[in-house]
Amino acid sequence: MTRSDGWAATIDAVAIPVLAIVVALVLFGAFVAIYGVDPFAAYGLMFEGAFGSAFSWQNSLLRSAPLILTALCTALPARAGLVVIGAEGALALGGLAAAAVGHALDGANGMVTVTVMAVAAAVIGGAWVALAGALRYWRGVNETIASLLLVYIAIALFNHLVEGPLRDPASLNKPSTPPIADDAMIGAIPGFDVHWGLVTGVLLCLAFWVLIERTTIGFAIRLIGDNQKAARLAGLRLGGYVLVVCALGGAAAGLAGLYEVAAVHGQANASLLVGYGFTGILVSFLARHNPLAIIPVAILIGGIGASGGLLQRRLDLPDAAVLVLQGILFVTILASETMYGRIRWRLPSLVAARRPA
Amino acid sequence: MSNAAEALGWWGVPLAVIGGAIRVSTPFLFVSLGECLTERAGRINLGLEGTLIMGAMSGYATALHTGSPWAGVLVAGLAGLLFGLLHGAICSLPRVNDIAVGIGLMLLGTGLAFFLGKPYIQPKAPGLPAIDLGWWSSLPQVQAALKINVLFVIGVICAPVMLWWLKNARLGLVVRTVGDSADAARALGFPVIATRIWATAAGGFLAGVGGAFLSLYYPGSWSEGLSSGQGITAVALVIFARWNPMGCFYASLLFGGAGALGPALQSVGVTQGYYLFNALPYALTLAVMIIACSPRRTLAGAPGELGVTN
Numbered sequence: 002m003t004r005s006d007g008w009a010a011t012i013d014a015v016a017i018p019v020l021a022i023v024v025a026l027v028l029f030g031a032f033v034a035i036y037g038v039d040p041f042a043a044y045g046l047m048f049e050g051a052f053g054s055a056f057s058w059q060n061s062l063l064r065s066a067p068l069i070l071t072a073l074c075t076a077l078p079a080r081a082g083l084v085v086i087g088a089e090g091a092l093a094l095g096g097l098a099a100a101a102v103g104h105a106l107d108g109a110n111g112m113v114t115v116t117v118m119a120v121a122a123a124v125i126g127g128a129w130v131a132l133a134g135a136l137r138y139w140r141g142v143n144e145t146i147a148s149l150l151l152v153y154i155a156i157a158l159f160n161h162l163v164e165g166p167l168r169d170p171a172s173l174n175k176p177s178t179p180p181i182a183d184d185a186m187i188g189a190i191p192g193f194d195v196h197w198g199l200v201t202g203v204l205l206c207l208a209f210w211v212l213i214e215r216t217t218i219g220f221a222i223r224l225i226g227d228n229q230k231a232a233r234l235a236g237l238r239l240g241g242y243v244l245v246v247c248a249l250g251g252a253a254a255g256l257a258g259l260y261e262v263a264a265v266h267g268q269a270n271a272s273l274l275v276g277y278g279f280t281g282i283l284v285s286f287l288a289r290h291n292p293l294a295i296i297p298v299a300i301l302i303g304g305i306g307a308s309g310g311l312l313q314r315r316l317d318l319p320d321a322a323v324l325v326l327q328g329i330l331f332v333t334i335l336a337s338e339t340m341y342g343r344i345r346w347r348l349p350s351l352v353a354a355r356r357p358a
Numbered sequence: 359m360s361n362a363a364e365a366l367g368w369w370g371v372p373l374a375v376i377g378g379a380i381r382v383s384t385p386f387l388f389v390s391l392g393e394c395l396t397e398r399a400g401r402i403n404l405g406l407e408g409t410l411i412m413g414a415m416s417g418y419a420t421a422l423h424t425g426s427p428w429a430g431v432l433v434a435g436l437a438g439l440l441f442g443l444l445h446g447a448i449c450s451l452p453r454v455n456d457i458a459v460g461i462g463l464m465l466l467g468t469g470l471a472f473f474l475g476k477p478y479i480q481p482k483a484p485g486l487p488a489i490d491l492g493w494w495s496s497l498p499q500v501q502a503a504l505k506i507n508v509l510f511v512i513g514v515i516c517a518p519v520m521l522w523w524l525k526n527a528r529l530g531l532v533v534r535t536v537g538d539s540a541d542a543a544r545a546l547g548f549p550v551i552a553t554r555i556w557a558t559a560a561g562g563f564l565a566g567v568g569g570a571f572l573s574l575y576y577p578g579s580w581s582e583g584l585s586s587g588q589g590i591t592a593v594a595l596v597i598f599a600r601w602n603p604m605g606c607f608y609a610s611l612l613f614g615g616a617g618a619l620g621p622a623l624q625s626v627g628v629t630q631g632y633y634l635f636n637a638l639p640y641a642l643t644l645a646v647m648i649i650a651c652s653p654r655r656t657l658a659g660a661p662g663e664l665g666v667t668n
Contacts, residue, residue, distance in 0.1 A: 084455065084457060084458065086461065136647075136648060140647075140648050140651045140652060141651040141652050142644075142647045142648060142651045143647070143651075145457050146593065146594065146597070146647070147644060147647065149404075149590065149593075150594060150640045150641075150643055150644045151644070153587060153590065153637060153640040154637045154640050154641055154644070156637075157633045157634060157636050157637030157640075158633075158634075158637070160633040160636075161631065161632075161633040161634050164633065165630065165631075279461070279465070282458075282461060283462075283465070286458060318473075319472065319473045319476045320472075321468075321469050321470075321471075321472030321473040321476075322469075322473060323469075324465060324468060324469030324472060324473070325466065325469035325470055325473050326469075327465055327469065328408075328462060328463070328465040328466025328467070328468070328469045328470070329466060331461070331462030331465055331466070332444075332448065332459065332462040332463060332466055334462075335448070335454055335455065335458050335459050335462055336448045336451060336454060336459075338451075338453055338454050338455070339451035339452050339453050339454050341453070
C-alpha cells in the first residue's frame with residue numbers, strides 16, 4: 002500500500018461514516034416532516050435528550066455500555082471474515098447464568114460472588130457463540146444463519162428457565178429469577194450514575210484493539226479475514242482462530258448480560274431482552290468492526306436511544322421513531338460500504354505529488 | 359378452546375395441531391415462497407421479518423380505511439414489493455453485504471410499521487373470509503380445525519406453480535441460471551442485476567401478503583407483538599426445504615404444526631416446555647443444516663451464488 006493510499010483510506014474511514022450519518026439524519030428529518038413534525042425541533046431534542054445535560058449524558062452512557070459489549074461480539078469474528086449476529090443470545094444466557102449463580106451463592110462474600118457471576122456469564126456467552134464458530138469450521142454451516150438461529154434458541158431457553166425451573170415464586174406479574182443479594186450487586190462508578198460495565202467495555206475494546214492490531218495472533222486473524230486461502234497456505238490452524246474470536250466476542254456479550262443483571266435489574270427477566278444484541282450489530286458495522294471506533298459509535302447510538310423518550314413527550318412522536326432512525330442509519334451505513342476507495346480526495350493527490358519519486 | 363379440549367381429551371391435541379398447522383403455516387408459506395424465489399436468484403433477504411410486519415400493518419390500515427380486506431392484501435403486497443426493491447437495489451451496489459442489509463431492513467420495516475401503526479392498534483378492521491370445510495362434522499373442534507382461509511388455498515396453489523415455473527418457464531430458467539452462476543448467466547446474455555432485483559421485489563410482495571394474513575385473519579388484529587419471528591424462520595425454512603417451492607409448502611406445514619403444538623398441549627394442561635416448543639423450528643433447521651452441510655461440499659440444491667453455502 003502506498004502512502005497516498007493510506008491517506009485516502011484514513012479519510013475514507015472517517016468521512017464516509019459521517020456522510021452516511023448525515024444522509025440518515027436528512028432522511029429521518031424528511032420522514033418526520035411528512036408526519037408533520039418540524040425536523041429541526043426533532044434534531045434539537047435528540048441532541049438535548051442524548052447529550053444536552055449531565056443527566057442525559059448518564060442516560061446515554063448507561064445505554065452505551067451493553068452496546069459496546071455486544072458490538073464486540075460481531076466485531077471480533079468480523080475481523081476473521083465471519084458475520085456473527087448472535088450477541089442477543091449470548092447476552093440472554095450470560096445474564097441468566099449470572100443471575101442463577103448469584104442466587105446460588107447467596108450469603109457468600111460479595112466480591113467472590115460477583116467474580117463467579119462474571120466468569121459464568123463470560124463462559125456461557127463465549128461457549129454459545131463459539132458453537133456457531135465451531136459449526137462454521139467443522140460442518141461448513143453458515144455462521145450468520147447459525148448464530149441467528151442460536152439467538153432464538155437461547156431466548157426460548159431463557160424464557161423456559163425464567164418462567165419454569167429458575168422462577169422466583171414471588172415474582173407474580175413478571176416472571177423473574179430470584180433477586181441476587183445486595184452486596185453482590187455491582188455499583189456505579191464513583192461520582193457517576195453509570196455502572197462499571199462502561200469501564201469494562203472500554204477496557205475490552207482497548208484490549209481487543211491491541212490483540213487485533215499489535216499481536217501475531219491478531220495478524221493471523223486479520224490474514225484469515227482478508228484471504229482464507231493464503232492463511233491456509235501459511236499453515237495457520239483456522240479452526241482454533243475461528244473458535245477464539247467467536248468465544249471472545251460471545252464472552253463480551255455474556256458480560257453485557259452480567260451487567261444488566263448485576264448492575265441494573267438485580268435479577269434475570271424479560272427486561273434483559275430489549276434488543277441490545279441486535280443494536281450491537283449496527284454499532285459494529287458502523288464502527289467498521291474497529292474496537293476503538295466502537296466506543297464513540299456506541300455512545301452515539303446509545304444517545305439516540307436515550308433521546309427517544311424526549312421525542313415522544315415533547316413532539317408526540319411514537320416511541321418507534323428511534324427504531325426508524327436506527328433502521329435508516331443501518332441501511333445508509335451498509336450502502337456506504339460501496340463508496341470505500343472510490344472517492345478521489347484532493348489531499349491524497351497533494352501528498353502523492355509532494356513525495357519524492 | 360379449553361372446553362373443546364376437555365370434551366375431546368387428548369384427541370384434541372392432534373386436531374388442534376392440524377388446525378393450527380393450517381392456520382399458523384400460511385404466513386410461513388408466503389414468506390418462504392418469497393424467500394425461495396429471492397434465494398434462487400442468488401440473494402438472501404433477511405429483512406423479510408420487517409417486510410412481514412410492514413405488510414401486516416399496511417394491510418390492516420388499508421382494510422380499515424377501505425372496508426375491503428382484499429385491498430389490504432394488495433397494499434400489503436405492494437409495501438413488501440417496495441421493501442424488496444430497496445433491498446435488491448442496495449445489494450446491487452458493489453461490496454454491499456446482502457445479509458447485513460437484510461438485518462438493517464428488518465429493523466427499518468419493524469420501526470416504520472410500529473411508528474405508522476400506532477393509530478391502528480385499537481380499531482377493528484374487516485377480516486379475510488374463510489371456507490368451511492368442516493361442515494360435515496358436528497364437532498365444533500373439527501369445524502374449527504377445518505376452517506380454511508382463502509389465502510392458504512392461494513398459497514397452496516402458488517407452490518406447485520412456482521416449482522413448474524422455475525423448471526419450465528424461460529424466466530424461471532433465467533432466475534435459476536443467475537442464482538447458480540452469475541458468469542454463466544452473463545455469458546448467456548441474461549441480465550444478472552435486474553433479475554436479482556425483481557426476484558427480491560417479487561419475494562417481498564409474497565412476504566407482505568403473508569403479513570396481511572397475520573393481521574387480517576389469524577390472529578386477526580394489528581399489534582406490535584403480532585409476528586413471532588415468522589420472517590426469520592422463513593429464511594431457515596427455505597434451507598430446510600432445500601430451495602424447492604413444494605418443499606417450502608411441506609416445511610411450512612411442519613413448522614406450523616410445531617408452532618401449534620405448544621398452545622395445543624397447553625390447552626390440555628401441559629404447560630411445561632411451552633417455550634421449548636416455540637424453539638423447535640429453529641432447532642430443527644439448525645439440525646438439518648448441521649447434518650446436510652460439510653466443509654467440503656455445499657448443501658444439495660443450494661443455488662451456487664448464495665452466500666449461505668460457504
